[in-house]
Amino acid sequence: MEKNHKRSMRQHCALKHGILKEFLAEFLGTFVLVLFGCGSVAQTVLSRNTLGEPLTIHIGFSVGLMMAAYVAGGVSGGHVNPAVSLAMVILGKLKIWKFPFYVIAQFLGAFAGAAAVFGIYYDAFMDFTSGILSVTGINATGHIFASYPARHLSVLGGFIDQVVGTGMLVLCILAIIDGGNIGAPKGVEPLAIGLIIMAIGVSMGLNCGYPLNPARDLGPRLFTALAGWGMEVFSTGEYWWWIPVAGPMVGGVLAAIIYYLLIELHHQRHDEPENDVISVLDQLELSV
Template sequence: MSSHDIFLGETIGTAMLILLGGGVVAAVTLKRSKAQNAGWLAITFGWGFAVLTGAYTAGGVSGAHLNPAVTIGLAIEGGTKWSDVPLYLGSQMLGAMIGAALVWVTYYGQFHAHLTDQAVLEAHQHNGEEGLVDPKAAPKAGPVLGIFSTGPEIRNPVQNLLTEIIATVVLVLAILTQGLNDNGNGIGVLGALITALVVVGIGLSLGGPTGYAINPARDLGPRIVHALLPLPNKGGSDWSYAWIPVVGPLIGGALAGLIYKLF
């Protein structure tokens, strides 16, 4: 496949992945969303469908890696040329940032209501005027970083890193053993469905500790967008944690490629 195919397929496919994946988290999280509080099952299945849509969109163009960990695993396994790896990774990062920005555009009103209503409530409480605002009408919102990127429930760098490594090994091994197309350089038609189901399974089984990034572009690109967007009262972007959902999946993807190649 040409460099043009790789760039277009990975950019558009990853943007689709993040738009739908980040979109389901926004739908569950933000005030005045019809899906608010739909829960973890909605998020895990939403991310699975996001993978399915992104993979089918890009599969016939670029092989639908959509994930630097998958690209690294395929390069070690031999299905992807190392010379193509930088283009894959750059396109995935660009697509992830575009998808995250589109989530903000789609939920613009909900972001505004979620963040500004909470600011009004906190200001009244700070001034001892709790009675002027009904807490039920303006429930505690919290930061919105989780819509864009992942974070740990218990902040333990070693455990968090190992969790991301283990979950990514599961994902990339499943792709290498069951998900590849006939050329071996990307995800096939049946492989896209298998991969989507594996992502749902990872979310349900292994997603509790860290939110299962399992994809460096999926986490880092939207985290950058969160830092840049003009969102009031949005909270910090948690850069002290940001290396874990990048390094962990890259190690996991490399390990999966080595395991497949050796055994």
């Protein structure tokens, strides 16, 4: 009886179209990432560092990404990042027509995650800010949701920071999921990916945090603009907002190309002798 009920529920509720399943998975995965990540920042800032510190924020984002990958990985691959999705398109691991659906889902998931953090900590926000939500000043709270540059950081420096940081994220993800490389044991990949964020956080977080994800940064930033922080979230830092959007996309593409040319292209094929080295030009000549 119970089995029949479950089968009936599956038949009536299960989505028939694969892209809708992947859309919902990316939405939920990104929601989880932002809820844990931005939530850890909110707890640190709103408690005035009594219930958090930089290390707890690193842990929040690392575990958040790990759990996001566990939530969405089996359905959509658990990209939860447009830069990762674009890299997969470049490498032929994601069909290009699916890319817009993934990106929209990721932005909506990040927006919803930011809204959830604000809702959970609404009373704390009002107490901390006396009802005045701002990006700058002693009681600034905009940085809970999105990245802003440190005083020493130039626009060019910020762009390079995001290209390199996201490049390392994507490069290491490709290594972890590469079956032709050492890889990670099945089911452990999300844990390894979470550790990448921890490594980036403790080594490349000084300049602007480590957004590394257009959806994770722009989605919550848009939420703050609508929730009371105003357009200051876009104008602060010499209109900084586009850096954590464009930089990660460039970094993701470069990482995909570099990993393919330096690592994946040289994997030993099972049908080739171990010492048989055939250049790309030779392959082209043979095909002609």
